[in-house]
Amino acid sequence: MSNKTDDIILLISLARISFLNLTEKLNLLKKLDSYNDLAILSIEDIKNITSRNIRAVWDGRQNLLAARKEAAILEAKKIKYLLYGDEAYPALLKETPNAPFMLFYTGDASCLIGRTVSVVGTRRIAPEAKRAAVQFAYDAACDGCTVVSGLAKGVDGAAHTGAVNARFDSFEDIVSAEGRTAAVLPCGIDTVVPSGHKALAEQIVRTGGCIVSEYVPGTPAENWRFVQRNRIVAALSPATVVIQAPDGSGALITAQYALDYSRDVVFHKAAFSRNAEDVRSLVKSQLAKDFAAGNVSKGKIENTCEKYIEAGAPIIENYKEYCDCMTALPGTYSLKNEQLNLF
Structure with missing residues (x-):
């Protein structure tokens, strides 16, 4: 077994420990000479090293066995990775709290180094929003900007499709499109979720983009991982554009992450079309029932588009207006478009 393989197994062994944060993983990495050093640690040893009272079930040997299998998958499927601290690790992501210890990817991750814009929205997409x-x-890719999204149905898929279409048109010399698209998964890098977007994922890679995940191969797409995925989508760009988002939606969670990271949040006018408003009304009604039954939090029903607009988030109608918005003085663009009249 090569030293490189040994190193990968150690890194994966650390990456898959969900109860350790980024700083703790990096500190452990400095203290360990091999994956065997980690495998023989007890939970008490880890508590002492981290100086934290960790409540978790830990079996170092089982963790090592799983890491070996996952390393074999990486090699068999030619999946690459970036380690936090690597020169190619996206700078915007690196500056956020608890950034991924490792980023697994297929395709060309260099597209995450240049100009990026995150595009998010609901799965229950209205025709205007699509x-x-x-x-x-499409226009962002033609301008050389990488479009970041989550590969979900609805707005995510439409955004990836627009960027991919621009690249295909560029191959035919119809347009000039240097921009690409990157999809962030809520599961292991060896799986595409939803499965219906496997062809789209292949097109993303074929047109120079990438599929990325912080999760080791074989990790299932559980609900909480979608939220964790959203933080990466927000972190990878200086701005997040919300195309359509009902109250309490995952897209608005991404918007909140963007604000938490001191990034811009921008709304597309399509989010307030009649069809989009119909979806919002249905979701709002269901949320009210769920809240009354104690199934959702007050914070979820209060996470609305109005919350961000009233705080100054601008509304744009196209990519050109987005660019104008990004170059305008803070707080001035929203005054120009009389956006509050929408409500």
Whole structure:
């Protein structure tokens, strides 16, 4: 077994420990000479090293066995990775709290180093929002910007499609499109979720983009991992554009992450079309029932588009307006478009 293989197994062994944060993993990495050093540690040893009272079940030997299998998958499927601290690790992501210890990827991760814009929205996409997402991403790619999203149905898929279409048109010399698209998964890098987007994922890679995940191969897509995925989508760009988002949606969770990271949040006018408002009304009604039954939190029902607009988030109609918005003085663009009249 090569030293490189040994190193990968050690890194994966650390990456898969969910109860350790980034700083703790990096500190452990400095203290360990091999994956065997980690495997023989007890939970008490880890508590002493981290100086934290960790409540977790830990079996170092089982963790090592799993890491060996996952390393074999990486090699068999030619999956690459970036370690926190690597020169190619995306700078915007690196500066956020508890950034991923490792980023696993297929395709060309260099697209995450240049200009990026995150595009998010609901799965219950309105026709106007679908057209808006495709066109916005198409124009962004033509401008050399990488479109970041989550590969979900609805707005995510439409955004990836727009960027991919621009690249294909560029191959035919119809347009000049240097921009690409990157999809962040809520599961292991060896799986595409949803499965219906496998062809789209292949197109993303074929057109120079990438599929990325912080999770080791074989990790299932559980609900909480979608939220964790959203933080990476927000972190990878200086701005997040919300195409359509009902109250309490995952897209608005991404918007909140963006604000937490001192990034811009921008809304597309399509988010307030009649069809989009119909979806919002249905979701709002269901949320009210769920809240009354104690199934959702007050914070979820209060996470609305209005919350961000009233705080100054601008509304744009196309990619050109987005660019104008990003170059305008803070707080001035929203005053120009009289956006509050929408409500």
